[in-house]
Amino acid sequence: MNKNYRCIFFDLDHTLWDYETNSVTTLKEMFWLFGLHTLGSFGFNDFCTEFGQVNRQLWHLYDTGKIDSAEIRKSRFELILNRLGVVNNRLAQDLSAHYLAECPKKTALMPGATETLQYLKGRYRLSVITNGFNDVQLTKLTHTNLLPFFDHVVTSEQVGSKKPSPEIFRFALNKNRVLAREAIMVGDNPLTDIAGAAAAEIDAVLFSPDKPVQGCHALHQIHHLAELRTLL
Numbered sequence: 001m002n003k004n005y006r007c008i009f010f011d012l013d014h015t016l017w018d019y020e021t022n023s024v025t026t027l028k029e030m031f032w033l034f035g036l037h038t039l040g041s042f043g044f045n046d047f048c049t050e051f052g053q054v055n056r057q058l059w060h061l062y063d064t065g066k067i068d069s070a071e072i073r074k075s076r077f078e079l080i081l082n083r084l085g086v087v088n089n090r091l092a093q094d095l096s097a098h099y100l101a102e103c104p105k106k107t108a109l110m111p112g113a114t115e116t117l118q119y120l121k122g123r124y125r126l127s128v129i130t131n132g133f134n135d136v137q138l139t140k141l142t143h144t145n146l147l148p149f150f151d152h153v154v155t156s157e158q159v160g161s162k163k164p165s166p167e168i169f170r171f172a173l174n175k176n177r178v179l180a181r182e183a184i185m186v187g188d189n190p191l192t193d194i195a196g197a198a199a200a201e202i203d204a205v206l207f208s209p210d211k212p213v214q215g216c217h218a219l220h221q222i223h224h225l226a227e228l229r230t231l232l
Helices: 019-033 044-063 069-083 089-105 113-120 134-143 166-176 190-199 225-231
Strands: 007-010 125-130 152-155 183-187 203-207 220-222
Touching (some): 019 089, 044 069, 089 134, 125 134, 152 166, 183 190, 203 225
Parallel strands (some): 007 125, 007 183, 125 152
């Protein structure tokens, strides 16, 4: 691998911040706090399953430019409740507000995240590039004590464009005063992270902890963040 990198870009959700664990923890709290177990014949596992399916669908629509972030906030829990046979828009709004306020405060990280950043800090400039909401992502970074590792946090709301658009990557390059060949992207999403980086002529490493992803043109695929120590 090219040893002349000066800057590493990281995705946040599913790459450093353990989205699945933190989300399930929050949903479990909400299920009992809002008395969702009294509203029908569904249980927590049904609620959690519907959240996962709806959330993935909405974020895919957002990543591909078909909806905006406000639509995710507005529709996510309406759709989930509707699929469970509950029509209550006020409850859906309350669930959305609670989820957005509490989930980012959860502190589970992907294995090796802190140790890897400790190793890389000082050797490279480090930045986050994320399609997440400004306030939400900064809350995650603050509560997990990750914020001091990063020179910049670049969000799609801040830039006005989102991954996989090359504009957000170019914005991050300019922020760090590096050329494309001097940066490398680390992320879990083949479309937004890997293809997006490629469109900006930036090398990329796919983080895929479960299994290799076929047809992904990342420079490398890793299964644990600690592997970055030997690659960089």
